[in-house]
Amino acid sequence: MASEMMMKKLGLLCADDFVDLDKNIIQNIFTNHFQELLEDPEIIQKPLRSCVFSNVERMVKCRTPEAGFSLFECPHCHDFKIVPHSCKSKFCNSCGVKYAAQRADTIKSIVLDCPHRHVVLTIAEKLRQFFQYDRKLLNLLFSAAADTLNHIFDSFGKKDDHFKPAFIITLHTFGRDLKWNPHVHILLADGYVDEANVFHRLKFISYTALRKRWMTTLLYALRDNIGDKYKLMLKKITNILYKKYDNGFYVYAPPTKYKNVDDTVDYVVRYVGRPVMAQSRITDYDPVNKTVSYWYERHEDGVRVDICESVIDFMKKLILHVPDDQFKMIRYYGVYASVKKKARALVKVMTQRLFRASLFKKNWRDFLIHTFHHDPLLCKCGHYMEFLECYVP
Template sequence: MFFNLNHAQNFTPGYIMVLHTFGRDLKWNPHIHCLLSEGGYSNDGFWRHVKHFNYNYLRNAFRTALLNELEDRIGPSFKKVKAKCYTQHKQGFYVYAKPNLCDPKVVAKYIGRYLGRPVIATSRIDRYDGDIVTFHYNRHEDEQYVEETLPVMDFIKRLIRHIPEKHFKMIRYGGLYARHRKIDSKLHRVISKEKHRIYRSFTQWRTSLFLSFGYDPLYCSECNHKMEFLELYYNHKRVPLEEMYEKVMSKSRGKRSSA
């Protein structure tokens, strides 16, 4: 979708994907939550704002990408199931997306808590007597209040099925947010080396934030005071952050002047 904005410039957004395997009733319900930037950077560092998304395209693109990935992993035996999925889901796979009209800081705080939450909050567990567990939830379809009572072992079974395997990644970063490891190569369109150097270099993180969002992370947004003391360990050496920043900036200025 972003790539179609300009094929030559290859506009790339940033996105974070979080896998949840549970529904409100604790049953198996795998789905993905995705945070997507409202715009993307081109290869030459130009930002293009995108406020409205084509959700029909998103549903169809999600269906195609997921089915192709499953076929690559499962093999030719998946082709019949794949064809059936296209027949039964002509409008694409389900994508729930609506614009957020709240303050961005409020939205970010809410989503941060929501994505990182456990399978069930203790506030939803109403009673436990050693044998029986009673919990409640609002049904997703109609927000109807539902109270459910289970034997304790059945309740535990519903919980432990959502424990991921060791080292299994539940969170993925793509596009501008990606770490660009080989394992993530299929998750995002590869951006240019120049763009990677500008926006993803660890040693230029302060410059990247300033170029991307227009503020200096070392200055307080409330009182405008600069951080007086902050140090990092870089190449096993204790280096003041300010010194590291000045070295990076001087090196960057030298490259631009030589060019």
């Protein structure tokens, strides 16, 4: 319940008193057409996952009075401002961007102060369907990628040597055209730690070894974990893939082109938590004819492709990529794994500043100041507004 003071303030509200009140295009599309989506024959036949409902509900209320709000007042002139609460859903374009920025800060605070490379591991198109049939199989992309890298690094030493790499894996389920295309992005330190906790720089990774190991590791993992319903189909596809991809699945793992680790992290982490569809790619939304127009740059040749489709088809593509509840899209391995914190502290031979100082965690106000160079609590009179109370529905 709002207090008597807040109710009096609310009676004097105008649009200028709110921060970030306007809805974005995707938020408007789901607000206006989500009920129609629920009545679509395809959706009726195969109901939406519960996580889709919860994320859409949060997203459409994001930064509106329906999500709750906080009241701030200037102690000097007694002007006030209402700040609607955000939804914190990564499905939300606005909150997704903030999440990516915060995650980048977190990663910068823990990574080794050494060059890192951006590694991308992809899968054959024929395999994508299995990860959509059973989303639990997405965990195999993480474990297979980790097993692949650990094997590659172990091969650098003798038989009994065990080298520990440092890497962070993030999962993407979408391609530029919004279709289902699960693959992983990896932030990999250009080096490894031996059993004596001595750091060694990495000079070379064999693409051929990486490609082949990634393919075989993933195919074996799928074989051992897929449900009986799809075993025969997977076996037939596997035989085809071994003939077609004699050099393994496509991977991308060049040495970094950036001079410092911050730039590399910024480049890789821009993929982390970013919304499936950037607002800037939407060229038109027609609520009357119920269409959405957007574009993407084709990966193969860089050609721009323009799409105009119904809002229903557009929403179907977006909700396909909502992760299940509690599913971790970012995972830490080797030296970066949380269980390895003691080992991290021992690796001090590399530089004077091996692990980077923890960065200041930004709240909503800090984020706006850092991103837009605007302090939302700076009053017109030059004083700073102070928090009074908040309303949570």
